[in-house]
Amino acid sequence: MNTPKVKKGILLVNLGTPDSPATPDVRKYLREFLMDKRVIDIPFISRWMLVNLIIAPFRAPKSAKTYQELWEDRGSPLMFYGTDVQAALQQSLGEDYVVALGMRYQNPSIQVALEELRKNDVGEILVIPLFPQYASATTGSVADKVMEIVKDWQVIPTIKFVEQFLEExxxxxxxxxxxxxxxxxxxxxxxxxxxxxxxxxxxxxxxxxxxxxxxxxxxxxxxxxxxxxxxxxxxxxxxxxxxxxxxxxxxxxxxxxxxxxxxxxxxxxxxxxxxxxxxxxxxxxxxxxxxxxxxxxxxxxxxxxxxxxxxxxxxxxxxxxVESLNNHPLWVECLKQIVLKNQSDLVNA
Missing domain, CATH: 3.40.50.1400 (Rossmann fold)
Known part of the structure; x- marks a missing residue:
């Protein structure tokens, strides 16, 4: 009797984007983003007052107009390029892997992406924060959020983090x-x-x-x-x-x-x-x-x-x-090489 192969999970995480360029969605995004203690690293009460009473109310309408300039037919570039890369990396890695995309703030959330990997019964998870350089407010925040979520799982798989990839x-x-x-x-x-x-x-x-x-x-x-x-x-x-x-x-x-x-x-x-x-x-x-x-x-x-x-x-x-990496084939290949370089010796029985 053949035992099914244990798949490996890849979690790609970017910063995030509002669900739409409408002011309420932008305000919601700003509140979640700026209330992160690693982004604005001041005491909670001071941070709450700054974000909810000053920044979000006054900045959201202006930011919403700017997001309207950025928005394309497919939506937010950060989102649809992320989806493109997820699909391309999944195809390149093949059926032994499950590639999920999550956003540190808003949707699709890291929790939703992790649940997708858990439903596929992956044996390990490699988390790739999509930030070339490490910073506490970006890569550090992603690691913080991932561990906050999985600590409540009954079975926690092996989890590895890519800290930076600027030298790839x-x-x-x-x-x-x-x-x-x-x-x-x-x-x-x-x-x-x-x-x-x-x-x-x-x-x-x-x-x-x-x-x-x-x-x-x-x-x-x-x-x-x-x-x-x-x-x-x-x-x-x-x-x-x-x-x-x-x-x-x-x-x-x-x-x-x-x-x-x-x-x-x-x-x-x-x-x-x-x-x-x-x-x-x-x-x-x-x-x-x-x-x-x-x-x-x-x-x-x-x-x-x-x-x-x-x-x-x-x-x-x-x-x-210079245009960002977006969905360039070399960038997808770069991510593939990062995955292969960081995978463990998970043995399929």
Whole structure:
């Protein structure tokens, strides 16, 4: 009698998106997102008042209008590209795997995705947070949520987490493939790598023995001590992309976007730096968003539209944005290689 094979579960997790660009849905999304203690890491009461009495009520209508600009016939790009990648990875891995997609905030939830894997009786689960660089507010939050859910299961399978994938060759190769057509058409005089920012205090909290706080050259190299320093990871990502595309160090800049509140966030700030570029003789700029794997508000709208407008007003001549990985076949292959590299020796009887 043949024993059925034990399947392996793959859980892909991205940040999330509102169910629609309508203000109530955007407000609901913002509340869940910003109430995460790893996103706004202040005491609960202060966080609740800030989010529910100030940010969500006043920001939701404005954000809803922006989401309407982003929304396509298929819906939110972050969502439909995620679905595309899930289906493509499932097909590539074959019937020995079950690939589920979950969002840290809103739908489909991580709980729904985990239940799908449990119904398929998987023997182990590999969780891949779709964030190239580790940060407490992203990858850390995903791990936190997954463990919160499975702790109540009677049978908990082996669970492994992919912490980061910024150094994966095919991750860098996909970005290169996206950038090359633009670089072949235009002789850019500067390149900007813009990453989502985080508060400085979160960098210091994650610092190994105070390394990031005490060493002002922390980000100049990437090593065991600053492996989880988000800023150092961003600089390392930029170095790898620049090397792949033959961009010399003096022709690119690393900056950080999307800061919130008055506390200091990691610098330099992208929105301030880009206004200085034309005066420095950088009139044609190609921008990258390597902390995002799918088009979203922060890439298409913020970097692609808003930054471009500010750059042109400052005297720039051309501003282009490299498309996100989205559903590129190389990106799907990258995920497949991550799965194969991280799978255990689960034996099928």
């Amino acid at each position: 060759e095919l991750f860098i190769a996909t970005i290169k493939e996206r950038a090359l057509p633009l670089m072949e058409q235009t002789d850019y005089d500067h390149f900007l790598f813009s990453y989502h920012g985080v508060p400085e205090r979160q960098i210091h909290k994650a610092s190994n023995g105070g390394y990031c706080k005490l060493n002002d050259k922390c980000c100049a190299t990437y090593n065991k001590k600053n492996k989880y320093c988000y800023r150092a990871q961003c600089y390392q990502t930029s170095r790898l992309i620049a090397a792949a595309l033959g961009i010399p160090e003096e022709k690119y800049t690393v900056a950080f976007q999307s800061r919130l509140g008055k506390d200091p966030w990691i610098q330099p700030y992208a929105d301030e730096l880009l206004k200085q570029l034309p005066a420095m003789g950088h009139k044609k700029v190609l921008a990258f968003s390597p902390s995002f794997i799918a088009d979203c508000l922060e890439t298409t709208i913020e970097v692609g539209d808003e930054f471009k407008e500010e750059f042109m007003e400052a005297g720039g001549e051309q501003w282009d944005l």
